[in-house]
Amino acid sequence: MRTVPDFPKPGISYKDITPLIEDGDALHAATDALHGATKHLEYDRILSAEARGFVFGTALAYRARKGLILARKPNKLPRETISASYDLEYGTDILEAHADSVSEGARVLVADDLLATGGTARAMCDLVESAGGTVAGVAFLIELGYLDGRSRLKPYEVVSLITYATPND
Template identity: 55%
Template sequence: MTAADLRAMVRDVPDFPQEGIVFKDLMPLIADPDGFRESIELLADWARPRRPDIVLGAEARGFIFGGALAYLLGCGFVPARKPGKLPWETVEATYQLEYGTDRLEMHADALKEGSRVIVLDDVLATGGTARAKIDLVERLGGVVVGALFVVELGFLHGRDRLDGYDVHSLISY
């Protein structure tokens, strides 16, 4: 299966979550056993040489890809969640989206000093979510060894906000 095959499984949803946005819906890819398996294998091929201790994913699709990737790599998974969803002491980061602002939280004890972390998400758009996760990792003493995405919307220049980090996407638009 090629990147073009995976790309064909991504559905465009116009005017979601607001008018003028074309949302890249990865649920058809996730629902396809071969497509999902291949996407996780390709993510793992890129991540494995970076020897991560942790995969960090934000809800919700970052949990789906991140949990499967962490399992395949034999490392831990740490969630970054919307405010108020974690039951322990947290650290937070506020960030800009292409259509507003949002916040993420992580448990304050989620990472050990020097943990090697792959920051993973389904889509790299403006880079706000990824940058927030990187800031959280570094605030907790972790080392970001890569930023990994299933889809990248290159026309939004999110990669620019991740300058200095090793960034990879399976599918680019």
């Protein structure tokens, strides 16, 4: 992985995961490690957000033999949807999921590539709960600890494989 300074705007230290994704052995190892760190959570499905979240959500769903629920930008899903808005470290957005993707009482693992401010993950948790499901936990490849996104995800169990304590790590 590498850090790209001032992307997508000045002051942001973007964590580029494409080198890991492009390396088959590294992607396999990261997926196995994420699966190992989350298998105790007992979940029925995984919910991930586009676009980079789909990479790890899909790989983890395949590894765990679980279904994958897609959280997408508005107007990208064909059936009735539920939505949640959220703040990013550099803007605001909305996520949608199919209204019937989370059954009443389903335990859902929320998975994404990166925990920054916690806005995206919190919106995904809100989607699960608004559909009648339970958030089993929240899992990330990377956590930007200096942005304290974990605090927005209480009381859920948060799992991350790599934590950056400062923007310069």
